[in-house]
Structures are given as C-alpha cells and as structure tokens.
Amino acid sequence: MVRGRKRKAGRRHPCGKLVRPGKAETLREVTATVLEARQRQYGVSARQAKDERLGSAIGRLAFAGKITPEQLAAAELYGDLMARNRAVMGLPPLHPHSAGGLLLDEGIFGRSVTEYDPDYVAKIRKRATATILMLRTADSDAVAATGRRPSVLVHAVVCYEADASAWGDADVRNLGHGLEALVSLFGIRASCKI
Known part of the structure; x- marks a missing residue:
C-alpha cells in the first residue's frame, strides 16, 4: 500500500515542482492564441491571420x-x-x-x-x-x-x-x-x- 497523498497530474519542472498553468507558456502557444483571436475577431483564415498588418x-x-x-x-x-x-x-x-x-x-x-x-x-x-x-x-x-x-x-x-x-x-x-x-x-x- 502506498502512503501519502496521490501525486497531482501535470507537467513538472526538472526539480519535480508542478508547473503552474499560464506561467510557462511557450512562444508557440502565445502565437497560437494570437492567431486564433485574429481569426475570430477579423474573420480571416489561419494563413491570413499570420499577416502582421492585422x-x-x-x-x-x-x-x-x-x-x-x-x-x-x-x-x-x-x-x-x-x-x-x-x-x-x-x-x-x-x-x-x-x-x-x-x-x-x-x-x-x-x-x-x-x-x-x-x-x-x-x-x-x-x-x-x-x-x-x-x-x-x-x-x-x-x-x-x-x-x-x-x-x-x-x-x-x-x-x-x-x-x-x-x-x-x-x-x-x-x-x-x-x-x-x-x-x-x-x-x-x-x-x-x-
């Protein structure tokens, strides 16, 4: 039988500490969020959303x-x-x-x-x-x-x-x-x- 509390699921730092959501967003995740918002707000395709003029x-x-x-x-x-x-x-x-x-x-x-x-x-x-x-x-x-x-x-x-x-x-x-x-x-x- 295992003693102690059940380990929480999720990504962890190399030291074993749980990564807080939103704290470790990668550049790719941030870019994806921006592109999705542009698609919703301006009604453009995924390719057009990459245009910096928007x-x-x-x-x-x-x-x-x-x-x-x-x-x-x-x-x-x-x-x-x-x-x-x-x-x-x-x-x-x-x-x-x-x-x-x-x-x-x-x-x-x-x-x-x-x-x-x-x-x-x-x-x-x-x-x-x-x-x-x-x-x-x-x-x-x-x-x-x-x-x-x-x-x-x-x-x-x-x-x-x-x-x-x-x-x-x-x-x-x-x-x-x-x-x-x-x-x-x-x-x-x-x-x-x-």
Missing part, C-alpha cells in the same frame, strides 16, 4: 485594400515621428506597454529623465512641424466636401488606433488624401516594400 488599425486598412502599401509606410513613419516628438517634449507615450510603464512615465516610481541632444530635439520638432503643416494643407484641399478632416483621421488611426472599418466613404477618402500628402512629404516611392 496587428494595427492602419495595417488592417492596408490588409483590406483601402490604402496602398506606400500610404501604410507613410503612416508608420508618421506614428514613429509623433512618438519621438512626444518623447522630446517630455510627454508620456500614448500607449504605455504596461501599468508599471505608466507609473514610471508619470513619475510615481523612479522615473529616469532622458536628456536629449538639443540638435536632435530641434530636428525632431522641425520634422513634426513640417508634417503637421502638410496635413493641415491636406485639410484645406480635401476632395470630399463631407466627412472629417484628413489630419484628424490620420492622427486618430495612426496614434490612437481608432478602428476605421466602419467609416463612411468620405472619411476613408479623406484619410487616403491625408496619407497621400504624407507619402509626398516623406518621399516614399511606389517601389517600396513593407
């Missing part, structure tokens, strides 16, 4: 064919530029990666203040200003008389991850117009690969 709001528009690859590249450059501009201005990021990151950014836990080179700050601010002015120019010469301004739409989709799948034709046209202005500003060629 990971952002602007990428989903490119996946659906509502914007061109050049416009997607311009939107990604715009998002990077706006994030850098927020950083050099001393503002917290729009989307912190975690609650701990948010607490660090707000100075609740030992925030490390980065000192930027003044030339770098001037360069980023100059580029951000030129980009904002280009989008305002796109506002004034937008093709669609109805709908929201291109600058508002571009900023909402790229910086705030606004879901544009249910937007009307006028808003999608204005978004494309704003992205085309960024394509010409950033000098993106039609042969760019994303």
